[in-house]
Amino acid sequence: MSEHSLRIIFMGTPDFAVPSLKKLCDNGYTPIAVYTQPDRINGRGKKITPPPVKALAMEKNIPVYQPETLKTEEEIERIREMKPDLLVVIAYGRILPKALLDIPAYGAINVHGSLLPKYRGAAPIQRAIIDGKKETGTTIMKLDAGMDTGDMLVQKKMPIGPHMTAGELFDALSLDGADLLLQVLDNLPEYMAGAVPQDASKATYAEKITKPMGRIDWTKDAVTLDALIRGMYPNPGTFTFFRDKRLKIHRACVSEAADTSSEPGTIVSVSGGAMGVQTGRGILTLTEVQPENHKKMLVSDFINGHQVKINDKLEY
Template sequence: MGTPEFAAPSLKTLIAAGEDVAAVVTQPDKPKGRGKHLSPPPVKELALKYNIPVLQPEKIRDEAFINIIQKLRPDIIVVIAYGKILPKAILDIPPKGCINVHASLLPKYRGAAPINWAIINGEKETGITTMLMDEGMDTGDILLTERVEIQDNDTTDSVYEKLKDIGANLLIKTISGLKKGMVRPIDQDDSYATYAPMLKKEDGRIDWAIKPEEIRNLIRGMYPWPGAYTRWEGKQLKIFKAQVASEERTSEEPGVIIKTSTDGIYVATGAGILLITELQPENKSKMSASEFIKGYKIGKGQIFD
């Protein structure tokens, strides 16, 4: 059970390992692009390539759908970024349980956007956890984990690319270990639990009163979606890349442009200066900050809010 590109390598690895994939369950096709043509999820495309039956229920709790899963009699159900919470009626079907591949080191970052929030919060590492699912949100017993360093220039996009393949390999290790009796479930320590709720567009708005490193982390964690942004002259300005120029407090108010140069736009924050190097004006293409400076009347003393 899975939907986005993140789940595709795991399905491919299961097939390559010779596992009998009885069916793939994924979200319904959704309209995409300007023409709003229905587009299949990446997991569906891969399943059809290997002639694996695909199920796309509108409602996961639908009795007819649950009956289909029961008739398949799966030993294990694998769940990776499916997009809906499974009811107990499904969790109870496979005798060996439902295994989830989650993109964090549980119990940290339970929820829908673990990669984003790990970067936003300035974490230096994240990883993959496989777990036995229960009715809670990412609260099941841990099976295996693998750690991954978050590098200084990583974004959600780059960490996502690393973790999708690591998740696929850890899933195979988990299933093999369970078959051999070498993997034993471990309770999560709820006292260490943190949460990673689904992102909203407004989460990307930059608060210039915080530290420059915190703003930079927000920019990295919000890339590619929903994007970190500020407002300038009444219009939205998306910020894609930035550097900490100084951690010394400036006399300027947060959000005030200190100077512009070929390097980019230097902006005062609550505890230092941020250098913006790549951005996107409203209804325009992405560009370097130096290109933006050449094409727009922006300079010292103007304000981002």
């Protein structure tokens, strides 16, 4: 099979899928069509924003389709008429019906941001950090009717650094996913033939991340809170309350300072451009925050601007 003969339909939506689409276009696998989520109203400006995948597809002059659902006979027939050999699906955000998976000769493959069967589901990258894991990775698998249950074609491990945020891990895994995808496409029949079933007994699930999850409970230990802050950054983020106003926490780290006798949530130090907070166990040092109705700022600016003092409290 020559590098130009494979008829691929690419299905993806967020930034995580962009490096893979670019890698395909740069290596002779330009898709015959791209499917992505409809444009959405984004942010406070109420502007209609196209998905990142759409922006790249238009730049590459690839036809773009943005249906609300793939389950209509009309949409399935349109894809059938394109005669794809393969569907490449990366964080598309839609469940593909079996009728669609059965159309291409090679079915559909998916790039997933975990070492399956660990962290099936919507938020594998954030959950790995929140859970304090030291390692994660990327899996390319065949799609079936289940939730990330298909046979695996290849995996690549990646360490999670002690200060790594979800945003940084997203970027790193998206690049690994693009490289692995090209590796698979260059030897697609062999990878398909060697697919390995997942061990369902070892499966874990990464449920969707929600904004309320970001509320800091200062009775938890500093290590757990540090992992939550990193795993929720940059979106949707973590928050606490200071003088009855919401305070977002963008950057923090576990301090080497010893526990104090103060209650959890008490500010125990305000020096060196940092703010130490007593937790249920250990001190968490905040270095970058965002007060309500303000831009994010260094903690030193927050301390000066709000006259923060030792023994002030962060509420939960």
